[in-house]
Amino acid sequence: MGSEQDPILQAGRGLFLTFEGPDGSGKTTQVRLLAKWLRTRDLEPVLLRQPGSTALGERIRGILVDSRGEAAVGAIAPLAELALMFADRAQQIAEIIRPALAEGRVVVCDRYTDSSEAYQGAGRGLGSDRTLAVHRAICDDFQPDLTVLLLPDADLALERARKRNEQFQREHGGANENRFEAEGEAFFRRVHAAYAAIAEREPERVLRLGDGSVEEIAAAIQKSVEAKLRISSGS
Ligand code: TYD
Numbered sequence: 001m002g003s004e005q006d007p008i009l010q011a012g013r014g015l016f017l018t019f020e021g022p023d024g025s026g027k028t029t030q031v032r033l034l035a036k037w038l039r040t041r042d043l044e045p046v047l048l049r050q051p052g053s054t055a056l057g058e059r060i061r062g063i064l065v066d067s068r069g070e071a072a073v074g075a076i077a078p079l080a081e082l083a084l085m086f087a088d089r090a091q092q093i094a095e096i097i098r099p100a101l102a103e104g105r106v107v108v109c110d111r112y113t114d115s116s117e118a119y120q121g122a123g124r125g126l127g128s129d130r131t132l133a134v135h136r137a138i139c140d141d142f143q144p145d146l147t148v149l150l151l152p153d154a155d156l157a158l159e160r161a162r163k164r165n166e167q168f169q170r171e172h173g174g175a176n177e178n179r180f181e182a183e184g185e186a187f188f189r190r191v192h193a194a195y196a197a198i199a200e201r202e203p204e205r206v207l208r209l210g211d212g213s214v215e216e217i218a219a220a221i222q223k224s225v226e227a228k229l230r231i232s233s234g235s
Contacts, residue, residue, distance in 0.1 A: 014101035015232045018112040021150035022191050023181045024161035031110055033218040046100045049110040051088035054095050060088045067179045078124040085116050086138045114198050122194035123187045146228050148221050149199050152210035154192045
């Protein structure tokens with residue numbers, strides 16, 4: 001936690017930030033850089049990933065993300081996949097996110113409901129309406145203060161994802177074990193298009209970035225987070 005002079009803590013209200021993007025979009029690097037920057041401001045962030053981060057969530061992750069998990073349970077029906085993503089999310093909101101925000105913490109979550117809309121809604125074809133209806137029912141429509149969407153042009157993103165898979169094969173001598181990264185190009189393009197549509201629909205919440213160097217993207221993220229911190233602290 002930050003010092004006593006910390007304006008966010010004084011205001012007693014935290015900040016909820018999420019990171020989104022297709023696999024290989026550079027989220028992990030940017031989450032790390034933002035966390036480092038927040039620490040220089042005396043704000044120790046609560047870092048989370050979805051699915052995961054709670055005991056229940058990590059078990060759900062083992063089933064949903066790791067294809068070896070699927071081998072243990074058999075083929076996962078798309079609606080079961082959607083329900084499990086939201087079971088993970090509900091647990092994380094109750095166990096970590098809400099309590100941390102009530103303490104005035106900055107919560108940074110690697111993926112949230114936009115991922116379900118993109119991957120299950122568009123990728124698996126379940127639809128945005130259904131996904132958002134589940135979000136309302138299970139998460140009380142609880143949305144982040146800011147979502148950083150790392151979405152380069154579709155062809156560039158696809159190229160990066162391909163390279164990532166090749167590197168994985170070279171290093172691990174086998175296909176990627178992430179069930180989603182093993183999906184084909186058509187799936188990837190549906191995910192990409194859904195993310196672009198979300199950014200257009202909710203420009204206030206979603207900051208779409210993607211073209212530019214790692215440093216340029218990091219600077220743009222810091223600028224937006226800085227503005228949200230000011231709003232959150234009321235200064
Ligand atoms: P992960 O290894 O964390 O991927 P990345 O590093 O790209 O974030 O795996 C998480 C996978 O889960 C990712 O491929 C997207 C998928 N996912 C969904 O399909 N729906 C969801 O609601 C969430 C949170 C993740």
